[in-house]
Amino acid sequence: VFGHVRPGMTIEKEEIFGPVLSVISYDDDDDAVKIANDTVYGLAAYVQSGDIDHARKIASRLRAGQVSINYPEWDTFAPFGGYKQSGNGREYADWAIHDFLEIKGVIGYGA
Known part of the structure; x- marks a missing residue:
């Protein structure tokens, strides 16, 4: 645990x-x-709050691939992957397979 961390410090900026x-x-x-969004990374974020509705509002504003509310563990049924310079695509659940698919639309009569 690092206390007295200020915006701009290396430990605050680096992943x-x-x-x-x-x-x-x-x-x-x-x-x-x-402060939370002022980084080139965006793998995961955490919100701790006694007010779940307030926590959800904050979570929706965070630029991270996964935001946990009052929950410190991964959820393998939720997509996981970062925003910005964190992660490549999505992992876990059905989202993981989408990176390996190429979608094609076939249209026309009798198609």
């Missing part, structure tokens, strides 16, 4: 894999969303 938590202060919801 770190491992059991790492950076604690960043924010003024309000808009500030929190701005």
